[in-house]
Amino acid sequence: MTTTTDDAVELGEEQPRRSPLHEEHLALGATLTPFAGWQMPLRYTSDLTEHHAVRSAAGLFDLSHMGEIRVAGPGAGRALDRALVGTLSSLAVGRARYTMLCAPDGGVLDDLVVYRTGPEGYLVVANASNVETVLAELQERCSDVEVTDESATTALVAVQGPAAAGILERLISEDGRSGVSGLRYYACTAALVAGVEAIVARTGYTGEDGFELYVSPEDAPTLWRALLETGAEDGLVPAGLACRDSLRLEAGMPLYGNELDTTTTPHDAGMGRVVRLDKVDEDGEPLDFVGRGPLEARAGSQPSRVLVGLQGLGRRAARHGYAVLVPDGPVVGEVTSGAPSPTLGYPIAMAYVTPEVSGEGTELAVEVRGRPEPARVVPLPFYRRP
Amino acid sequence: MSNVPAELKYTAEHEWVREGTPVTIGITENAAEALGELVFIELPAVGDRITAGTVCGEVESTKSVSEIYAPVTGTVAEVNQAVVDEPQLVNNEPYAAGWLLRVDVEDATGLLSAEEYSALLDA
Structure with a gap:
């Protein structure tokens, strides 16, 4: 085998x-x-x-294995506002927020959960594969405050x-x-x-x-x-x-390396809401966070691809990297994650496809090891808790 | 350590063959464990010809999918409908109720002994 x-x-x-x-x-x-x-x-x-x-x-x-990075000191929230796509200075103490670290071109370097543990203390939780990148970027972008890798402790x-x-x-x-x-x-x-x-x-x-x-x-x-x-x-x-x-x-949640990577913007992944273009600095001027220009442009333009949910209509599951086709037609996208859903009992997948075929109910096919399997575009998430 | 019954023959691709007329084939305990709990099995139909070393089916878990290579050349005489209906039988009893196909064999050369297959797993 x-x-x-x-x-x-x-x-x-x-x-x-x-x-x-x-x-x-x-x-x-x-x-x-x-x-x-x-x-x-x-x-x-x-x-x-x-x-x-x-x-x-x-x-x-x-x-x-997840990475924990402590960002602390006067101005830590403001520093994170400039480093990340979200507004962390407005996060209440004792609350958490899902956000992303983007490159200057708007590509996603990692998706993060940030906790505000005190008035001037934040805990940034990064994917294991990206801890070094996140640490290096935060140290550079938040150089006025303390940035400490606490993953090992x-x-x-x-x-x-x-x-x-x-x-x-x-x-x-x-x-x-x-x-x-x-x-x-x-x-x-x-x-x-x-x-x-x-x-x-x-x-x-x-x-x-x-x-x-x-x-x-x-x-x-x-x-x-x-x-x-x-x-x-x-x-x-x-x-x-x-x-x-x-x-x-x-649950339709993205995985870094599958739905998200450096060639993907948050908007591509249907996560445009995490990009806070309404962020302002101390003087009320638009805040220039890393990636702002390209992300602003991306927010206002027609996307070239859209992340969708696919329900497999056959038994064989689509997997990461498989091509998505119009039935008997051209390739219109690629599967990012796929598996037989244990809860639903049928194959499910997430895929990037061209906007024309991203509408709910669109009938597509996935090339599963040399044989097309029918699939239908369905809303995400596949499962919502009762 | 995985169970490798001495009376069976094996392939390096983790299929097993029980000699007889017809022969019975399946996948090894080691392979079933590596895949995780199976949720879907696709097998050829009775009367289909299979050729040693070529793909004759696939097994799928939530995490992985594997192609099954025919360990012998011949004609499918019987398909285990029980594993198609309940793929987890392969995980639970890979050498008994979890068998996959019975095949009328034309050629069954080049198979490994239990010792040789075990050595491969240890390598």
């Missing part, structure tokens, strides 16, 4: 880095996979079981699924509980979880309710075990990167 896998960036020949939870994964019998220079759990038992557990109960993810554990809130509450002492159960989506707070100091954020990448917990690497195993133990009665299972990818695809 020859296998094509929609996988992860594999970097260099260096020894892969290990998560602070590596021993836990081995004890749970995880299948490990190289991912952006790390060795991370691909699955513990089965991709499907883990996927369904997150949709119906809860899954526990180790995301310690930060572990990240996510508990995702409808049962996540109930599970987490049981591990928080009574006085801190209301702060967490009342936490809004895209908000964060400091809390003691299972006796461990954590930043608890109501964020995630699965399309379900859930939390991400930033802790020190030394404390990570204690937190991990406590969540597994208390969550077991609710159906929580450890969940690997394989189901993380199928969950985010169903």
Whole structure:
């Protein structure tokens, strides 16, 4: 057999880095996979079981490979306004925002979640494969404030699924509980979880309710075990990167390297809303952030391609890189991500196509290993939690 | 370590062959584990001719897709409808209920012994 896998960036020949939870994964019998220079759990038992557990109960993810960069000091918010496409100075303390770091030509260098942890403190969370780029760019673009890579001293554990809130509450002492159960989506707070100091954020990448917990690497195993133990009665299972990818695809969330890269603008990916052209400086003048000119031009022009959702009408799934065609006609695009959807029971994909064929309901085809499979343009996301 | 039954023959592409008339073919436990839980299997039809070393079907999980190479040359005598209906049988019982095809063989040369296949996995 020859296998094509929609996988992860594999970097260099260096020894892969290990998560602070590596021993836990081995004890749970995880299948490990190289991912952006790390060795991370691909699955513990089965991709499907883990996927369904997150949709119906809860899954526990180790995301310690993600990068955490601290931006702090007077003017940190203003500095980030110039460095990123969003307005971070207006973000309230204890809130989070999805944003992007763009190159001067408007291409996406990384998509980020930024948390405001204090009046002058921000936590920027970057994709593992892009941490070095993001760090270098932020150090250059925010040279008046402190920019520190905290990736090596930060572990990240996510508990995702409808049962996540109930599970987490049981591990928080009574006085801190209301702060967490009342936490809004895209908000964060400091809390003691299972006796461990954590930043608890109501964020995630699965399309379900859930939390991400930033802790020190030394404390990570204690937190991990406590969540597994208390969550077991609710159906929580450890969940690997394989189901993380199928969950985010169903939720229509972009993955850097698939839907986003340096040749893509946020607008191409249907994410034009994150580009804040209304940003102003201290004097009320339009703020000149990196990428502004090209992005302003892009916002006002007809796109050459549009990111769409495709529902496969056959059984064979479209995969990353496959050509999208007009039935019996020319190539009109390319698939960025695709898989058989475990929740929906049919193949789904995201693809860049020309605007003429991007309308909902348009009948297209995907060239699946030498044979076209029918597909229809459908709205994103494919799945929305009930 | 993956289970490699001594009585079977193998290919370097991770198919197995159980000798008999007709022969039975499937994919190895090692291959099934690497793919993850299968959600879709496409196989040739009864009466189709398959040629050793060429693609005769595909297996798909959420994460990956693999082409199945015919380990022998011959004519398909029987297709395991149970694995088409329930692909996870291949993950659960790759050498038993998870078999794929029965084939009336014309040529079954060039296969590996269990020892040779195991050595390949260890390499």
